[in-house]
Amino acid sequence: MSDIIVKKECEVDFSTEKAKKYILHAKADNTIKSYKADWKDFVSYCRERDVAYLAADVNTVINYVAEMADTKKVSTIVRRLSSISQAHQAADCGSPTFSFGVKAVIKGIKKTKGTLPNKKKAAVxxxxxxxxxxxxxxxxxxxxxxxxxxxxxxxxxxxxxxxxxxxxxxxxxxxxxxxxxxxxxxxxxxxxxxxxxxxxxxxxxxxxxxxxxxxxxxxxxxxxxxxxxxxxxxxxxxxxxxxxxxxxxxxxxxxxxxxxxxxxxxxxxxxxxxxxxxxxxxxxxxxxxxxxxxxxxxxxxxxxxxxxxxxxxxxxx
Missing domain, CATH: 1.10.443.10 (Intergrase catalytic core)
Incomplete structure (x- = not known):
């Protein structure tokens, strides 16, 4: 996980710098970058509304997802939920993303917006x-x-x-x-x-x-x-x-x-x-x-x- 997730927000205490280094290398670099950006966005959303981001309430996540549905692609929403889940797991907290309510909202968004990816062309x-x-x-x-x-x-x-x-x-x-x-x-x-x-x-x-x-x-x-x-x-x-x-x-x-x-x-x-x-x-x-x-x-x-x-x-x- 990233420093933002592990150190600043989740406040997980790893006993040594060496241990943290190996944990950070458990994910690919680009994945870590995505987690950082996604988690930062969720934290900002929660702070603006004066609600907890760790551990986040299920209703907070549901409202966050519903708001994103107006402007974000389904793939972006799913990725941000994954980032929220990873942050909670890193802090040894139960992830609200696994709840029935969050899953139901995602299912509804997928049916409404569709999930066909907007892929870039292959350079044949x-x-x-x-x-x-x-x-x-x-x-x-x-x-x-x-x-x-x-x-x-x-x-x-x-x-x-x-x-x-x-x-x-x-x-x-x-x-x-x-x-x-x-x-x-x-x-x-x-x-x-x-x-x-x-x-x-x-x-x-x-x-x-x-x-x-x-x-x-x-x-x-x-x-x-x-x-x-x-x-x-x-x-x-x-x-x-x-x-x-x-x-x-x-x-x-x-x-x-x-x-x-x-x-x-x-x-x-x-x-x-x-x-x-x-x-x-x-x-x-x-x-x-x-x-x-x-x-x-x-x-x-x-x-x-x-x-x-x-x-x-x-x-x-």
Missing amino acids: IEDIRMMVDTLGGSLTDIRDRALILIGFAGAFRRSELVAITINDLEFTRDGLTIMLKHSKTDQEGQGYKKGIPYGSNPETCPVRSLQDWLNQSKISEGAIFRSVNKSGRVGKKGLCDNTVAVIVKKLVKAAGLDERKYSGHSLRSGLITTAANRGVDERSIMKQSGHKSLTVMRSYIQDATLFKNNAATNVGL
Whole structure:
């Protein structure tokens, strides 16, 4: 849990700093960030109304949820309830989110608003080619080409992509092996490897593109994807995950596509969608994407597969 949840609000006393450190690492960094923001919002709501936020009354949570329903998506409401629940559990308090009343309100909101997610588009292979075609020979362009192609070929999450270091790479005859030390589905840090094969087209080959970037940037240690300033100087620290989304949107726009429909996650969903559309078996897709759940993986396969083996294709229409 975050400092806001554990220390400032819940007032849970951990005996040592080492113990708190391990507890904080029980969740992914992005999850912790979300918990912080969600808990802060709930605390502000309670303070404005002079009601307790820990332990919160069931009616307080019900009213909070009902008020959010006017402006927030269902997914946001569900996530904030999860944050409230985590805060109460961290403080060894009974969570009001488990009550019948809260569950009933959520069920009613879902039926009223619907739960169809507003997903960003997958950057399928045709989009990737168009994006790469917009890039030239500047150092920034060389970096962006490598980042886009590695992100797509490895079906990486943004956080995974920016966390790759030189020591995680192994170039082989077959391509590139990348060791992931941590990921969303590997919270215990066991690590696993992803293979990035050579591409048939040198212009869109992820392995050659990364080799070019490393040679031009002269990066020999640390994070492989870094900032490049206007004078062409490479930064010392790795990019943040939000920068991946910025780069994707920039290239999408340059390619003549609607950048509002894409995000940093479009690279990951793009590989999964493209592979599924081309008949790659689900086990192989999951091996590359790192998904543990077949249901979750299938949710990434977007509209590109709607007309593949469509039941209405050969019925005589």
